[in-house]
Amino acid sequence: MKNVKIIGVPEHFNLPWHLAIEEGAFEERGIQLDWVDIPEGTGKMCQLLETHETDLAIILTEGIVKSITEGNPVKIVQEYIASPLKWGIHVDAQSSYRSLIDLKDTTAAISRFGSGSHLMTFVHAKQMGWGTENLKFHLVNNLQGAVESLTTGKADYFMWEHFTTKPLVDNGIFRNLGDCPTPWPCFLLVATDKFLKENKSVINHIQEVINTYTLEFKQIPSIDRTLANRYQQKLGDIQEWLSITQWSQRQLPESTLIKVQKTLHELELIESILPSTSLLA
Known part of the structure; x- marks a missing residue:
């Protein structure tokens, strides 16, 4: 074997x-x-x-x-x-952010540098017409770390697979502002x-x-x-x-x-x- x-x-x-x-x-x-x-x-x-x-x-x-x-x-x-992959773009459910435009120059939670949650923030910024030089990141390791990061305000938004993250949206922990599919x-x-x-x-x-x-x-x-x-x-x-x-x-x-x-x-x-x-x- x-x-x-x-x-x-x-x-x-x-x-x-x-x-x-x-x-x-x-x-x-x-x-x-x-x-x-x-x-x-x-x-x-x-x-x-x-x-x-x-x-x-x-x-x-x-x-x-x-x-x-x-x-x-x-x-x-x-x-x-x-x-x-349908990347959901999430904020804390109590956040004042109401649209994707509000996320310009804010801090993204990412699992690691080089991860999808990191790289897709660049793809999303390009789609939104933002300069990528102003992107800011906070390392969270995994999905649970992202919950803690957004809840405490250490980061402002988090990109993760839409359906995996959907239960957190349904339970009132995250709010989904939109999606960014991979090209x-x-x-x-x-x-x-x-x-x-x-x-x-x-x-x-x-x-x-x-x-x-x-x-x-x-x-x-x-x-x-x-x-x-x-x-x-x-x-x-x-x-x-x-x-x-x-x-x-x-x-x-x-x-x-x-x-x-x-x-x-x-x-x-x-x-x-x-x-x-x-x-x-």
Whole structure:
């Protein structure tokens, strides 16, 4: 049995992995796939990949592309979610901020530098026509840290996946001022260069299993109720999320990778644009 470590966020996007593990689909291929949830998100996952504390990750596109351009020895194995991520823009429910315009020159809570919550503030600022040189940040580590940060006024707003954060809105802790979808597919399956070099057949088996599960995922009977119960979401919210989410079974297109790099470069978040062969497995 081949032991393989994989990490990802504890969110509904990753249920296909958990179902495949629970049903023994990887074990049938001789693979013991050990999943670890990383609630801190992409910035933390980049660190764990770089220090070889994991072999694989399901990770945000913009975060891992930035990390690879900075020398992280990782390659993109394939696109995992082909649709954009719907980033909710949240303030404390008692905040005086009433519109996105009010957030100009305020402080954003972010899980880590290099995380999606950090990088997407630049994308959002660009969309709003703001200069990014005035962006300010307060590190909060995870979602619970963001709650504390916004409640105490240490930060003014927080960007996180819309549906994961929705219960905090429903419970009167956050208020949603709007959404900022990523301009590209949101999640990728990536692997360390070391793992890819030594385990080509293993990665092929893992892809075959997960791609079978994601291809059929939406057709699973009552999958909306399963997701709502497992991730403590309202059924209507999960049904909306399912309608806008598309899983992928292919490699990330080079044209998309170029778009991501060009956007990050224009925002001065990466120093140079690398050839696709430096990023794709």
